[in-house]
Amino acid sequence: MPTLDETVTTVLAPVFAPGSELGAELAxxxxxxxxxxxxxxxxxxxxxxGDEPGDLDLDAVAAASTAVSQALDDSDVLGDLPYTLEVTSPGVDRPLTTPRHWSRSRGRLVRAVLADGSSLLLRVVSVDEAGVHGTGEPQMVKGKPPRAKDVGAPHDLAWADLVRGEVQIEFRRGDEDVDDLVAAEDDDEADEDEQ
Structure with missing residues (x-):
């Protein structure tokens, strides 16, 4: 027997069907x-x-709220009990568990949790049927900057090896910072060679 969550999902699925007005913008x-x-x-x-990264249109979310409310009112899925409806977008803390989640996170910094229990910090570059492809991102270890050879290393993660992804909040984009770190490390090595 389906759960109430599954039954409500079945009632709301046509509102977001690919051919519907909302289905073109929202899933x-x-x-x-x-x-x-x-x-x-x-x-x-x-x-x-779709799979393209980007922000949600707030007008589309408002239209979805109206359409969802109407679909619930037209059905008897919730019975006579009153309900409060919350229509929202996924927060940054939503785990990436499907290929669409990963694809919509292209360009983002993600901590990938792997099936062997380890994790990896990478910037998602592309997603396909084989898995997630990204580049390694610098990780400060005990206050030390990353080694130059670890920055930008390619990583190809198969779907079978991925448990989930966790989007990391970035206060400033690290592209130029990585270059600065690599340059600083090269300068340090040059200084050591001179001594």
Whole structure:
């Protein structure tokens, strides 16, 4: 027997179907129904349709809220209990678990958690049927800058080796910082050679 989350997802799927007005801009990412006292809270997470990275159009999210509310009201999936509807976008803390999640994160800094229990910090370059392709990113270890040879190393991760990804918050983009770190390390090595 399907759960209430699955039943509500089935009711809402046509709202975000590829041929629908909203389906061109948004995709249904997740649905959860929880009980809060005498009310239910229906939380609907929408993301951009397709695999391209980018921000969500707030007007489209508002239109989705209206369409979701109408679909729920037209069905009897929630019965007579009142409900509160929350339509939101996935936060930065959403784990990357599907190829679409990874693809929409191209260009982002991601901590990839691997099946062997290890993790790797990389910038996602591309995603295909084989897996995720990226470049290694500098990681400070005990306050020491990364070695020049570790910066930008290519990484190809197969889907079978990936458990999830965790998008990392960047306060400033590291491209120029990596060059500065590599130059500083080269200068340090040159100074050591002169001594």
């Amino acid at each position: 249904l990412d997740d649905v959860s129904v929880t009980t809060a006292g005498r009310r239910r809270v229906v939380r609907v997470v929408v993301d951009g349709a």
